[in-house]
Amino acid sequence: MAYDKSALSLAVSARGVDKSFGRIKVLDDLTVDIPRGVTYCLLGPNGSGKTTFIRAIVGMLKLDGGDLRVLDQPVSEVQSIYSRIGYMTQHKALYPDLTLQENLEFFAGLYSIEKQEREPRITKLLDMVNLLEHRHRLAGDLSGGMYQRLSLACTLIHEPELLLLDEPTVGVDPRLRQTFWNYFDRLTAEGKTVLITTHLMDEAEKCKTVGYMRAGRMTAVGSPDEIKRLAGLKPHLELWLKEPEKDAARLKDAGYEIDEVDIAKGVVRIRLQSHDQIKGLLENVAPLDMRLKEPTLEEAFLRLSEAA
Numbered sequence: 300m301a302y303d304k305s306a307l308s309l310a311v312s313a314r315g316v317d318k319s320f321g322r323i324k325v326l327d328d329l330t331v332d333i334p335r336g337v338t339y340c341l342l343g344p345n346g347s348g349k350t351t352f353i354r355a356i357v358g359m360l361k362l363d364g365g366d367l368r369v370l371d372q373p374v375s376e377v378q379s380i381y382s383r384i385g386y387m388t389q390h391k392a393l394y395p396d397l398t399l400q401e402n403l404e405f406f407a408g409l410y411s412i413e414k415q416e417r418e419p420r421i422t423k424l425l426d427m428v429n430l431l432e433h434r435h436r437l438a439g440d441l442s443g444g445m446y447q448r449l450s451l452a453c454t455l456i457h458e459p460e461l462l463l464l465d466e467p468t469v470g471v472d473p474r475l476r477q478t479f480w481n482y483f484d485r486l487t488a489e490g491k492t493v494l495i496t497t498h499l500m501d502e503a504e505k506c507k508t509v510g511y512m513r514a515g516r517m518t519a520v521g522s523p524d525e526i527k528r529l530a531g532l533k534p535h536l537e538l539w540l541k542e543p544e545k546d547a548a549r550l551k552d553a554g555y556e557i558d559e560v561d562i563a564k565g566v567v568r569i570r571l572q573s574h575d576q577i578k579g580l581l582e583n584v585a586p587l588d589m590r591l592k593e594p595t596l597e598e599a600f601l602r603l604s605e606a607a
């Protein structure tokens with residue numbers, strides 16, 4: 300198999316990957332490059348193949364076709380680099396009869412982490428996920444959100460280069476989610492890669508790159524802002540004007556795209572091509588008030604789901 304040399308600096312590189320379950324094609328000619336050192340979000344409706352793709356990356360699936368490379372290794376060899384990968388599944392994978400501390404010690408042992416290294420790492424991770432005071436409780440007694448946090452800590456114990464997190468923040472409250480994200484940013488700053496699936500738009504918004512999956516294919520890839528542009532969404536400016544009709548006509552003549560004029564409220568909505576247009580626009584009219592409305596990733600996601 301011939302591989303592109305440029306793929307050498309990628310965390311994951313998929314070329315034309317196919318996988319069917321029975322007659323259902325779950326990964327359909329999937330091609331994507333996931334660079335190292337970034338947070339990369341797999342976004343897409345339920346059943347679009349996100350979990351299947353992650354399972355393919357860890358070599359849990361026999362592919363029907365295509366090339367898949369993980370940390371520069373063909374996926375057939377991925378077992379030899381398991382120590383460089385951390386995988387947090389969507390399902391419970393810890394030992395309910397072990398305490399938090401014991402679960403972490405178990406994973407530390409599995410990855411042959413030196414004895415003197417174990418305790419400081421375990422303490423640091425339990426602190427990061429805000430579970431230090433619960434270290435002697437049984438994992439089986441934890442609430443959903445606490446369990447997720449422990450799962451994350453166990454996934455990080457061997458300081459993996461590539462983190463695969465399948466919906467890691469389900470049941471985690473927004474403040475702690477922020478802590479997770481700060482931690483992910485620290486990891487990527489060290490050159491590690493965080494591949495994450497989520498349904499939460501605000502999380503996708505925090506990723507450097509979002510890959511939008513639909514029916515087993517990558518249909519849109521880019522930064523959150525680029526995805527919005529791909530979906531054809533533009534920022535809007537709402538202007539409160541004394542003479543909305545007259546001003547709207549003047550703005551139209553000056554080349555601005557008028558979306559809506561609400562005479563009763565005195566509001567004119569302009570669709571901006573770029574933020575740079577605002578300055579020139581204010582040379583044409585003097586609004587009483589104005590509000591900039593940025594498109595959301597959610598709108599882009601809906602728009603992309605409707606298309607195709």
Ligand SMILES: Nc1ncnc2c1ncn2[C@@H]1O[C@H](COP(=O)(O)OP(=O)(O)O)[C@@H](O)[C@H]1O
Nearest residue numbers: 320323325343344345346347348349350351352
């Ligand atoms: N082991 C399997 N056997 C049969 N069908 C499966 C299996 N795993 C996943 N699927 C199907 O593949 C599709 C994609 O699933 P999945 O990758 O879990 O999507 P997502 O994670 O995006 O929600 C779904 O229709 C699911 O039912």
Ligand SMILES: [Mg+2]
Nearest residue numbers: 349350389465
């Ligand atoms: Mg899934």
